[in-house]
Amino acid sequence: MTTTTGTATTTATATATATAIATTATTATTATTTARATSRPRLGPVPVLWLTLLATPLAAGANAPVLILPDMARALGVSGSTATWLVASYAWAMAVGTPLLAGLLRRRGLRAVLRVASALLVGGTLLVAASPWLPLTLTGRAAQAAGGAGLTAVAMSLAGSARRMGVISAGFGILGASGPLLGAQLAHAVSWRLSLCVSVIAVLAVPMVSRYATTPAAPTAPAAPTDPETTHQGRFDVRGAALLTAFVTTLVLLPHTPAAALGSSAVAATLLALHIRRQPDGFVPAALIRKPLFLGSALLALALSGSYFTLLFSVPRLLADRAGWDAGTAGTGQLVALLTGSALSWLPAAASARMSRVAVRSVLVGVGAAAAAIAVFASWGPLLLVATVGGTFAATGANAVLSMHAVSSAPDPQRPTAIGLFALCYQLGGAFGPAIATALVLAA
Template sequence: MIPRPPAAGSTRSATAGMPASGWRLGALYGPAVYGVSAAAVALPDTALHLRVTGATLAWVLTAYAAGVGVGAVTAGRLADSRGSRPVLIAAATLLIAGAVLCAVAPTLAAVVTGRVLLAVGSGSVIVTALTSTAQLPAGRRPAALAAFGACLAGFSATAPLAGAIAAHLSWRAALVLPVLSVAAVPLCWPLTAHAPRRGRVDWPAAGLLAVVAAGLLLTTQHAAGQAGVRTTVIGTVTTAAAAASLAIRQRAHPDGLLGRRILSAGWFRRAAATGASVYAGLFAVLYAAPHLLTRQGHGTVGIGLLLLPGAVVGAGLAWTTARLAGRLPAGRALAAVSLLQAAALYYAAADPRTWPVAAASTVAFTASAVAQTLLTAQTTTYTAVDVRGGAIGLLSLVFFLGGGCGAALCSALWQASGPTTALTVIAVLPAVGAIVVWPTMHGDRWMG
């Protein structure tokens, strides 16, 4: 039996049904996307000023991708037990602290620490935005999700331009762009609420999860990049040990950080696999597009402007798909955008000129926004209110881990075999995501 969404009332503000809710919550989530894609623009200047190598510099991006996921899972459990308002307060505090630390950090270690604080804060605002959207009245939720998806597509498409403008001012400015989420906190405050205390967060499990996430990303990058055997083995063993410890702890505390009811659900496995594959394609494009367009003589600001039309197209398509989601099975829309993303990536690999690359970027922006909005709607349908934050947090973890691994794999294959091979391999991932949701295309059978 499929659990129905809870009745609106006690868990949301009276203003939660306002038409602008989706745009406000999208503005809260959006800057989190800048943490990887916009920051990548500033890496050369960062290496120059901090006098570090490219391999060591990977921590600037890897730590953020891992931190967002871990922050999302932890914030999701906090939202279930305390409500979204305390989570939003903690998120704003972490974002400000991380930005200040990055602004004054004299070493790479200090910069990475600041980026971790930013990442955990971003993960928390992501969960706040998604759970607040999921708690809107059922009659107004589709319009809010449509606006949310359009806003997310716009932020994804403007990331390269935002990074270029910020990097022109300072490499530090480009690294702290996720702090812009703080500007949306007053707008979203009326949409949040407290909740009765229903348990506590398993902090040791959160620490183990952080090790697993960071280890998975770094091992993927080193292994695909043909790094030394010793480095790959150490990373693999450490990650495996942390994963085993986490599994043992989860077995002892089945309703802890990684909820048993969530992990065992068929809909969650489908959603996780599909979302991770789409985000892998998105992050790979955000890595590949600037490199390919630079080869054709475009500067950083020019690249950002070239990809800007994708914001309009992606936002429009994401809006339309989300509004029509109730009239067709979610699996059909997800399979369609996944296959379209795979085809666009493959075409860009075969013909890496300006317009194929720009088109692949637009499709990636659209696919990720559509996947996020539709899968958020699925989460609302198939989860009870007491585990909804945890489910959204876990999905966010998987999405950003998929994105981080996609970028790491694309980067490593690019260095080893060139852009054609890298994008061709990455194109397989969203195609796999389409296969995962294929059984749901002719009906609402997500629980199977």
Template sequence: MSTLVGLLFGLAGMGSSSAAIALPVLARDLDVSTGVSAWAISLYALMLAVATAVYGRVSDLVGIRLPLLVGVGLMTTGALVGALAPSFGVLLAARIFQGAGAAAVPTLGVAIISSRFHGTDRSSALGRVAGVAAAVSCLGPLAGGSVEGLLGWRVVIALPMLGVQLLPVLWRSLPTDGSGARLDLLGAVLVAGTAAGVVLLVQSPSTGPLVAAVGAGLIVLGTPAVAFWVRRRPHGFLPMSVIRNPAVVRSALAAAAVPAAWFALLIAVPAVLVGQGWQPWLVGVALLPSAVTGLLAPRVAGPLLSRVGPAPSLALAAVIAAVALGVAALGATLTSAVLLVVAVVAVTLAFGLGQPALMAAVGDAVEDDVRGVALGIATLFFLVGGGVGSAVVGGLSGPLTMPGALLLLAGLPVLGLLALAANLRREPGPDLAD
């Protein structure tokens, strides 16, 4: 079960990692600049982030089976339309739908594991999910480079369609029970819009002041609107019991730095190496050690969670992510393939540790009736971090240079450690009785 969920998660992540390799060819074919083509990654990551909490809440209401079917269906349709897109505008629209569908996988996948496993078994299962997902996602550059060379970039965009084949295998194991309560749609829209504003504002240097104004406006209007709506609807889309839970908030803020580093390097490293004349398939081969790391990460993540608990595991992931970004910045400065590959290996390990640690921290901190939405909100923070990472590389690598953008991102894990400090002081030891 955990391996299948990890494969589905990995195919959703491959929507970014494989497409990143094809960006230069895609940009040439559709007559846009490489900087503008990066929106094909950023918009996918943005929708992957903002739609996660929606699926989490819907799963609380109607069970997991129906929302997962809808999500995988959207991901498949978006991938197909993107592969057939006659223009860059159509491609971006398809990527939005593809990301909105793929967003079902992280939250609902973790909800499946949380409903079937408990205690140390849950930690081990979450570790396997993250490890398989990271390995499949990190195979994206190799798959994307190889497929692009043989069949073109359009087939690369279509690769996530493979996920639909896993649904029949998982179908009977998917919970169908929910509370039947109504979805707070306005709350979902307010949260999604505010999160979108963050990514748009960061990405705006590559596209001009209009996008910056839209992003800033969404943040300025959305932040107080979300606060007002939460006070008015304490049991709505953002339950007060979840967002006032310090363990959930601190863990989510700290964990967000890890996908920021991961998404950033999945774009930055191929961009630097292809810019030095590497063929896309060679970049994929060079990144194979990171896929191996993704497979081995569960052997570390599960025992680490059982031994030291979620907060120290998150702290270790943040430290590794910061070091990886520093190494990548040096590698980009020296155009050293070795340093760049080492950085991706390190950040893959950080992802393999951080994602299950976040899910374990949140799952243990909330009651069963809001676990789905709590996991969705945590995943929202987690993947908004990914959107910010890709936006920084796409938007700021021009004015700051690629090494400068990566060094700027290295500050996020430090801020994450500061947010996590209280959890590190207060977290009890693991409950071995489970």
């Protein structure tokens, strides 16, 4: 049961990283730069397969340690519980890195994020591959996750439609579900360190994405351009970024140290709210978080994500208690359910252009609510797996579709911030879901 629960935990963590950051810019360029840029042909949208390769290895890297934590603990000379911080540090860096990289994308543009993210990913991988000590390995894992979050930010920013974003989100779910088996096979064949390095393959897509993303710069004008290669200048709200980072950190730690994290999160939230009131156009724009479309999309994504995380933690225990399944059977069944739900989640993303917002949200809420109800009342094993399929479908589909709704509510200069904050709300399900599952099921 421990192995199965661990698989659910890290699979959920990776899927929540299906975070997306849309790009816009607000600065003009000089006439000389414009002349050079306009001489370059525009290649059109980046093929979605390149974007998928850029983004989805993050999920496999997050889940690769699941089945080999004991091997890593022995190699590093630490206990098994201490080794789980190799997973927690990855989740923390993804959550913290998302809004920070959204700010970098807004101010410095797409190429800057590609460079910084690639450097973090490669540097972190080298640390993980060579470090003999846990603290240095944790640093490498955090750098890997932050770099992967940056590349995912670029991929999602260039998706351009719910259909293409649905492909990326589905890829996250599929690679996240397959990550534990991939990591175990690599560890058995070569080394557990190689298992922790799988996310570095994302850099293979960087040259092609950079080539396709090359676009002419906007001419000097008072209106804000929407070219992802231009940048947004202005004073950076360091205090706002620091307070948001502190708030996110306390929420990520909530399942691990509930008492301390709960008080700390309350303090951080209060300080952040006061700062937003003093500086409404700062790192967290006050006008954005007051928009009903943005707030509704973000809160609905949080609810569906929280339900999904709760299911992922609870279903393995329910399969054992209600259906009498052993850990191996439950783990295999859950893997199949996760893969199925992730693949099906592309359907609402593909159909969203032909459906109203109300209709799309009704489907997502209906499926998510049905999945939760089935989990509460079902005692038949296959029906509990159907609940997992439904929860995965609703949460992953919401990540693709509702992120587009959230972005559409923001003016161009605030779109990177909008998608970063939306992704952050989705990830908070990873903090609340485990606590709910522990209170309702795991502690029983």
